Amino acid sequence: MDLELRHLRAYLALCDEGNYTRAAQRLHVTQPSLTRTIQQLERILDTRLVERTSRRFDLTDDGVEFRVHARRILADLDTVCAELQLRAAVAVGFSWLLPDTWFADVRTRFEAVGGHVEIHRVDDPIAALTARTIDIALYRKQIRLPRTLAAREIATERRVLAVSAESPLAHAGNLRWDDLATYPLVVNTISGTTDETSWPTRLPGRQVIECTNFDEWIELVAADRGIGAVPELARTRAPHPGVVYRDIPDAPPSHLYLIWRTDPAPSRSVRRFLDTA
Known part of the structure; x- marks a missing residue:
């Protein structure tokens, strides 16, 4: 059997507590299980670490020396693990x-x-x-x-209307969210924020043009295939010469x-x- 970390942790718990019962409770194991682990450790090292006496708990000279090395090994390992986890x-x-x-x-x-x-x-x-x-x-x-x-x-995030620069909506005044419910709608089905359910009333027969990413969506809007709505961030992060972004005061926010x-x-x-x- 090879030396394992569980042997070191069990041994140090026993050294710290000075008692098999308390050390077993600290490790959440039974006392016989802890005793077997310490005995395995001694067989692996081929030396006695703990004095066998019913009166008191004591370490042998080898036990004292091994305790120093075991504590350093575990401390070094814990430090390395913490640094790697942080990175x-x-x-x-x-x-x-x-x-x-x-x-x-x-x-x-x-x-x-x-x-x-x-x-x-x-x-x-x-x-x-x-x-x-x-x-x-x-x-x-x-x-x-x-x-x-x-x-x-x-x-x-505030939602804004996106329309083709050729659309009459690009320059229309006083637009409200409900005013847009009848227009053909371009929907990014994978990651878009707006679809036909974004209006309180779903109108039967409304034309919905579907795509699967933002690049397709903005090109369809620019081509005047339909309107769209996106977070306001698009105005500065995704300008397009063929698309006009309009503020809609009562547009529902996106999340x-x-x-x-x-x-x-x-x-x-x-x-x-x-x-x-």
């Missing part, structure tokens, strides 16, 4: 328009304690999360998640979520990122 990378996936100010702040604080953030642009963050190619997804679509995923809302896997349980670095975010 562990967390892969964050997003489909479009990363919220720059928020993300820059979170990344700065997370990396200040030794972590590292990898950024991945993916068409479908939920699929990437399920496939374990990313650790955390930034998502703007409220959907029913499988039981293996969890979500936390971290922000709301920004962090989504992560719960099965298996998230790593320590992922939990730290979530706490930072």
Whole structure:
């Protein structure tokens, strides 16, 4: 049998407590199990570490020397593990328009304690999360998640209308959200924030043009195939010569979520990122 960390931890617990019963309770094992572990350790080292006496607990000279080395080994190992865990990378996936100010702040604080953030642009963050190619997804679509995923809302964003520069809506005045319910609608079915259910009343026969990513969506809007609505961030982050963004005072906000896997349980670095975010 080879020497294992459990032998060292059991031995140090016994040294600290000076009593088999208390040491077993501290380790959440039975006293006979602890006794067997210490006996295994002595056989591996081929020396007696603990004096066998019913009156008191005492260590042999070899036991005292081994205690010093065992404590140093575990301390060094714990330090290395903690440093590596702090430096562990967390892969964050997003489909479009990363919220720059928020993300820059979170990344700065997370990396200040030794972590590292990898950024991945993916068409479908939920699929990437399920496939374990990313650790955390930034998502703007409220959907029913499988039981293996969890979500936390971290922000709301103002929603603006996006129309073709050739559309009469590009220059129309006093637009309200309900005024837009009859227009053809361009919908990004994978990661878009707006679809026909975004209006209180769903009109039968409304034309819906579907696509699967932001690039297709904005080109369809520019081609005047329909209108769209996106977070206000698009106005500065995704300008397009063929698209005009309009403020709609009563437009419902969109929501920004962090989504992560719960099965298996998230790593320590992922939990730290979530706490930072």
